[in-house]
Amino acid sequence: MTQTEPSTRSTAGIASVSLAQPLADIAGELGNSFAEYGFAIVRDHGISQDLIDRAEQNSKAFFALPGDVKRGYKIEGSGGARGYTPFGTEKAKDANIFDLKEFWHVGRSLDPAHELAEFMGPNIWPAEVEGFEPTFSELYSAFEATGLRVLEAIALHLGLDQQFFAPTVEDGNSVMRLLHYPPLGPDAPAGAIRAAAHGDINTITLLLGAEEAGLELLSKSGEWLSVDVPKGALVINVGDMLERLTGGALPSTTHRVVNPSGEAALRSRYSMPFFLHFRPDYLIEPLERPDLDNSGSGTSESSKFEPITAHDFLMQRLREINLA
Incomplete structure (x- = not known):
């Protein structure tokens, strides 16, 4: 850490809620946490520990696997929308050094005749790992169900219909x-970290496996705050798309x-x-709701967010992070 970099402290104010409770009981706490930090923690999220354990093993x-085998995918x-993205590829927006990570992507499987099939290529699956496809197909569906429940709580917080x-x-x-x-190896570029400061592109992100220290968010006051997560809980954060839709009321926080x-x-x-993510053809334009303004001035930041489809926004941002 350099002398000019903000210090890090714990995020004691981030909400930690149970999704087993009625959504009406947690919507306010969850929404206020998103409005202040862009982050919240969710327990009792409905994704079984057995499934999580199988996914981690896979x-x-x-x-x-050997590097040449992985690169074959x-x-x-x-x-990078499907399959393997090698170490040294992705860079955060405006970063000069790549992140110290490698990853694999699983996406939605659509029938080729589906109206949105042109936006989503087929998944590929590594033959070398037994049970990979059924495990991650199941986890994808579980994530989606949990994410939709979180969005229902957000809708209630915003005064919208739950659906x-x-x-x-x-x-x-x-x-x-x-x-x-x-x-971490001695050959890593100077100044490189595991994931440089960035905001997520999408609507909301649900993160499993954040119990180990290292995840930090940048507060509105300019402090880096460590995100402390109970074992098995999900970290949820607002993405750029939801920030645009709410005219900045729910911020996509740098982390x-x-x-x-x-x-x-x-x-x-x-x-x-x-x-x-939103549907690729969904037009993201700020909701015309005066109650979404958080400035206290009676004005909204909505005017700075021009309408754009989810697909066009995604492609714009992928180019910025060296993936397209």
């Missing part, structure tokens, strides 16, 4: 990422994964974020 088995020209988001994300271009941050020190630097870190 993820570790894939990343343990890289799909050229796909923007407002259902048609906006139906057959959306959501992507599940299996992440591997290898042990990063910093390098550990000591023994932790010598071991891998694994996690599984699910990037929940």
Whole structure:
């Protein structure tokens, strides 16, 4: 950490709620946490521990494969939307150094005749890892169900119909990422970290595997805050698309994964974020609701967000992070 970099402290104010409660009882706490931090923690999310354990085992088995085998699953020209993206590829927006990670993407499987099939290529599956396809197909569906429940709570917080988001994300271009941050080696570029400061592109992100220290968010006051997560809980954060839709009322907060020190630097870190997206043809334009303004001035930031389809916005941002 340089002397000019903000110090890091714990995020004691982030909401930690149980999704087993009635949504009307948690919508306010969840929404206020998103409005202040862009983040919240969700417990009792409905994704079974058995499924999580199987997914972790399969993820570790894939990343343990030889490099040439993994690179055989890289799909050229796909923007990393499916299959394998090698170490040293992705860079955060405006970053000069690549992130210290490799990953695998699983997306939605659509019939070729589906009206949105042109936006979503078929999944590929590594033959070397037994049970990979059924495990991650099941986890994708579980993530999607949990994400929709979180969106229902957000809709209630915004004063919208509870089912407002259902048609906006139906057959959306959501992507599940299996992440591997290898042990830190002496050949890493100076200044490189596991995930440089960035905001997520999508609607909301659901993250499994954030219990190990390293995830930090940038507060409105300019402090880096460490996100402390109970074992098995999900970290949820607002993405750029939802920020645009709410005219900035729910911010897409800059966050990063910093390098550990000591023994932790010598071991891998694994996690599984699910990037929940709107439908590619959904037009993202700020909701015309005066109650979404958080400035207290009676004016909204909505005017700075021009209407754009979810697909066009995604492609714009993928180019910025070196994936398209």
